[in-house]
Amino acid sequence: MRVFLITGANGGLGRAIARAFLAEAETNQVWLGVRSQRADAEALAAEFPGRAHLVTLDVTDRSAWDATVTTIREAHGRLDVLVNNAGRHEDSLLATMPPTAWSGVLAANLDAVFHGCQAVLPTMIGQRAGRIVNVASISALLAPAGQANYAAAKAGVVALTQSLAKEVARIGITVNALCPGYIETEALAGMAPERRTAALAQVPMRRFGRAEEVAAAVRFLASAEAAYITGAVLKIDGGIL
Amino acid sequence: MNSEPLRPELLAELKALLVETLMLQTPAAEIADDQPLFGPGGLGLDSVDALQLVVALDKNYGLKLTDAEAAKGVLQSVAAMAAAVAKKSA
Numbered sequence: 001m002r003v004f005l006i007t008g009a010n011g012g013l014g015r016a017i018a019r020a021f022l023a024e025a026e027t028n029q030v031w032l033g034v035r036s037q038r039a040d041a042e043a044l045a046a047e048f049p050g051r052a053h054l055v056t057l058d059v060t061d062r063s064a065w066d067a068t069v070t071t072i073r074e075a076h077g078r079l080d081v082l083v084n085n086a087g088r089h090e091d092s093l094l095a096t097m098p099p100t101a102w103s104g105v106l107a108a109n110l111d112a113v114f115h116g117c118q119a120v121l122p123t124m125i126g127q128r129a130g131r132i133v134n135v136a137s138i139s140a141l142l143a144p145a146g147q148a149n150y151a152a153a154k155a156g157v158v159a160l161t162q163s164l165a166k167e168v169a170r171i172g173i174t175v176n177a178l179c180p181g182y183i184e185t186e187a188l189a190g191m192a193p194e195r196r197t198a199a200l201a202q203v204p205m206r207r208f209g210r211a212e213e214v215a216a217a218v219r220f221l222a223s224a225e226a227a228y229i230t231g232a233v234l235k236i237d238g239g240i241l
Numbered sequence: 242m243n244s245e246p247l248r249p250e251l252l253a254e255l256k257a258l259l260v261e262t263l264m265l266q267t268p269a270a271e272i273a274d275d276q277p278l279f280g281p282g283g284l285g286l287d288s289v290d291a292l293q294l295v296v297a298l299d300k301n302y303g304l305k306l307t308d309a310e311a312a313k314g315v316l317q318s319v320a321a322m323a324a325a326v327a328k329k330s331a
Binding site for chain 1: 297
C-alpha cells in the first residue's frame with residue numbers, strides 16, 4: 001500500500017494526478033485536499049470508494065496541514081507521497097499590483113509549499129522514505145510581464161525544492177519540481193479566444209498540454225523508478241523554453 | 242540532569258538506535274556514553290543527523306524536542322539522551 005496526498009485536488013490537474021495514482025495500483029490510497037470548491041473531487045472520490053478520500057485543507061493554514069497529516073496517519077499509519085499542486089494567480093503589472101495580490105499569491109503558492117513540506121517531513125523522516133513533488137510553473141523560468149507575484153512565488157518553489165532535496169537526500173526522501181506550461185484545464189478554458197491564439201503561438205508543438213501528460217510525470221517522479229532523481233526541475237511545456 | 246544512575250540497557254538501546262537510524266559505520270559497542278555526537282573528537286554527526294534523531298526520539302520514546310535549544314542540550318551525547326528519556330518516563 002502507498003499513501004498519497006494531493007492538494008488542489010478539485011482542479012483539472014489535481015484530479016488527473018489523483019487518477020494516475022489510483023490507476024497505478026489498486027492498493028493505493030489517495031487523499032484529495034480541497035477547499036470550498038469540491039464537487040468535482042467528490043465525484044472522483046465516489047468513483048473509487050474506500051480508495052479516494054476527501055480532506056478539507058486550506059494550504060495556507062499550518063494547523064490545517066497538521067490536522068490533515070494526523071488524519072492520514074491515523075487512517076493508514078504512513079504517508080508516502082505529497083504532491084503540492086494547489087495554487088492560484090492574480091495577474092497585474094507590478095506598478096499597479098494591489099499589495100494583497102502580492103501577499104496572497106505568495107502565500108498560496110510558496111508559503112503553502114513550505115507548510116506542506118514541513119508538515120509531512122517528520123512522517124517521511126520516520127519512514128526513511130518519501131516523495132515530494134511540487135507543481136511549479138514555466139512562469140518560474142519565463143517570468144512573464146504581469147506575473148511578478150506568481151513568477152516570484154513559483155521561482156521560490158523551485159529554489160525551495162532544490163534546497164530541501166539536498167537536506168533530505170540521504171534520508172531516502174526525494175523532492176522534485178515540475179514546470180508545466182499551458183495545460184488544458186479550467187484556467188485555460190476561461191481564457192479569451194484572442195489570448196488563447198496568442199498563447200498557442202508561443203508553443204513550438206502548436207498545441208496545449210493535457211493534464212494527463214503532467215500527471216504521468218508526477219506519477220513517475222513519485223515512483224520507485226525515480227529513486228535517484230531529486231532536486232530536478234522538469235519542464236512540461238511543449239518546447240516553449 | 243537526572244541524578245539516578247543511567248540504566249545500561251537504555252544506553253545500549255540508544256546506541257543501537259543511533260547506529261540504525263543514522264546508518265553509522267561505527268559499531269554501537271564502540272560508542273562511549275559521554276562521547277560528543279557532534280564536532281571534533283565526536284561521532285561526526287551533522288544537522289541532518291540531528292533532525293533524524295529528533296524524529297527517532299519522538300517515535301520511539303515520545304520525547305518531543307520542539308525547540309532548537311532543548312534539542313542541542315539533549316543531543317550532546319548518548320548519556321544526555323538517556324537522561325532526557327529517563328526523565329520523561331519517570
